[in-house]
Amino acid sequence: MRLDASRSDSRCFWLWVCGTATAALLMITSSAAADSSPSKLPPSGAASCSGCHAPAAVAGTVPAIAGLPAQEIAAAMMAFRADQRPSTVMNRIAKGFTDEEIRAIADWLASRQDQAAKP
Amino acid sequence: MRTGSQAGRIRRPSRRSVLKGIAAGTAFVACAPYAVGQQSQRVVVIGGGFAGASCARALRAFAPDVAITLVERGRRFTACPFSNAVIAGLRALDQQQFGYDALSREGIEIVHRAAIGVDPQARQVRLDDGAILEYARLVVTPGIDLRFDAIPGYDESATEAMPHAWKAGDQTALLRRQLEAMEDGGVVVMSVPANPFRCPPGPYERASLIAHYLKTSKPRSKLIVLDAKDAFSKQRLFEAAWKELYAGLLEWVPLSFGGQVTEIDVASQTLVTEFGSHRADVANVVPPQRAGAIAEAAGVADRTGWCPIDPATFESRLQPNIHVLGDAAIAGAMPKSAFAANSQAKVCAAAIAQLLRGEAPAAQKLVNTCYSLIAPDYGISIAGVYYPKDGMLADVEGAGGASPQDVPLSFRQDEARHAESWFGTITAEVFG
Structure with a gap:
């Protein structure tokens, strides 16, 4: 029983890790996307x-x-x-x-x- | 973009063979821990001065998806503009020094190594640790090398006794110490080269500020400026101010009056000219120059020692996909100045961003403004507007020129303040 419980805990933990990592990744990706809008090129001079x-x-x-x-x-x-x-x-x-x-x-x-x- | 066959031209050693190679101390081509063989487009910039650092940052803004690697040996950059004020004791050397943290924070990869070779066909840069960097486009900004073969007697070891101080840093501090140690009544001799060289008004600003130091601290001393030419930048303004401020203290000797130094004897601190010789208590020798060594190694320097470029994109006339900026470039009417390097860098970065997107870069006008201090509160300037014409950068007629001749002292004071403001602004844009 204890073993099963701990397994389930462990599964929860890894789900949490994956979820958090995915969320973090999404945040990073979206912030990178925001950063990656190129500045408008300057006109002559x-x-x-x-x-x-x-x-x-x-x-x-x-x-x-x-x-x-x-x-x-x-x-x-x-x-x-x-x-x-x-x-x-x-x-x-x-x-x-x-x-x-x-x-x-x-x-x-x-x-x-x-x-x-x-x- | 690179093709598969080009990629296959360089041997790609296994990790074990790399380790073996390093262990054996052999200088074979090795993959190193820098960004190698990236899928995305990579621009490599060689040199982290005003040209290179400006270009890397501008490219980061104009093309955020492009990977950028800046190769710069030094961890701190010492700026030449205002270093004449350090020599005159008006400023501390550390006010001239800047690091690369801001560039790192923007995602520019900084590699503190020396670039020692370029293969323009394979689009690869070789570093002094054997690493290879691949590029879609390369920006070469090596600044200047001093020609130690130009004046007999003035080789690299001579710089320890007779500093050039034309690359800011230890040499700047050395010249300052020598001036401080000199007795009142001593003779300072400067040697100034023929064109082209880094910072055309720089020797005359330096002469002015050394004269200011002598006038205020060692008034029985004298400064002789031996010049290998008969005319120079902002000459009328300098000469008028020298007459007003430093009469009897500063003597300028042009080419036609024996200004060209033909030989130097370090042991006796003597500068020999066509007309005679001058013994110096402090000697500052600014020798002739050429583009930094990597320019020749990359095949972008011509027989003059400088680098011909396309005036719209700054792409080399001699090698494709390599751009040359700043002091190393032959930029037509544009002088070798920090302001020019920064202007060119932003135009070149825009052109590279367009070229990498498959667009045709538009020709751009560029501006230069150079300030010189004749005394701490006495500034003058020269400005120019340039555009690509007949394959060169030409002056826009009717624009630019030097500060007016007859103006109240407040005008000179304003320009001295603008000079300082300019230095703060440009160094913040490039390094801050």
Whole structure:
């Protein structure tokens, strides 16, 4: 009897282990699936921005721009390009981009909400 | 993807024969405990500097399903940007040092070995422990090697007496110690190479910050900069600032006035030029350079010692499926800088993600910004925007250039602060 009981306990234990392991595996798989959505590829020129512009949480004296409204970013770039907004280096950089490129960069940066300032 | 016949080209020893091989100390091709023969697509990155580490991380974000192995001998990376401030005593060396834990946490496999060979046909990298890594695509970012065959008398052993400090680390600390130990009234001599070399404005920033140290701590001393060329990056800005801040203390000797060092005598601390010789109390010799040795071993370096690449994908012109980034690459108008390496790495990672998915990568514009400190609160910059044109990276006309000439001091102070902010941002993006 005791033997049978212990066998049954053991079976329960292994069922529990298998169940837990399966659940854990499912969790891992689903979190891996969540992690494995690739970041949207940056449009021409946009990959360079983060060399100076950090995410809002860690930005230094150079302002964070990821997650700002696209219109705001595009307007700033166009003003820098026209030397209508004071800057140290952005006027020199903005002159390298067309209207279309600026709008694409602005849209992509605006979509980076994970790096935006928390309200 | 690799084919079966390619896979069959390398002998696959049994576990026992591997153990026997290791026991016998033979250097035969062995399977090692790193990811070998994975089913999924694997990208191997050689080199964990700004180019390699940036590329691995960007690829992790753009292609989460791709397995990534970063091969880097060192466990800590010492960054060159701002290392001139260490030499001038304005900063501690450990502020320049970064590890790879963040990359590991993202699932990038880090192998702390040296890559010693590449078989581009079989798509395999050989490590110094005999292990073989297979790749779908390889990214080679070895940075620079110093050419110890370029200046007679300046070989590797000479660096212990006359540091180059052009790879940051022990050499940086050595040059700092030598400057500290020098008597007031001493002569510091720098030797600067012809183009191309790592960090074009770097020697002039270094000269500026050494001059700052001498001016504030050893004002009777002198700094002579022997240059193998007649023009350099941000020259007008540097020369104007030197006149203003370091007149009588810093002397720049261009090529046409005898700046080229033709021979070095370590025993007498003497640098010989075409026009005469200079005895130094402290000598800093930045020798000519070429791409790091693995570039030649992989067959991606040409006769210049540097690596020609496609400007849209950074794929080697000499070997398929191998990309070269950063200082080792011939990137046209783009300088050999940490910022450029980081920009290139993200563009290359996007291109690799697309190539592995069977898509055609789009050509991208790239940006570079380089800051230089002339004094702790006096910063200048040069910027550029580049695009693939006629097979090279060309300047976008009308964009970029150096900081303006006539601006209030507050502008220089702002750029000094931006320089520091840039260093914090880029090192956080790459290693943090």
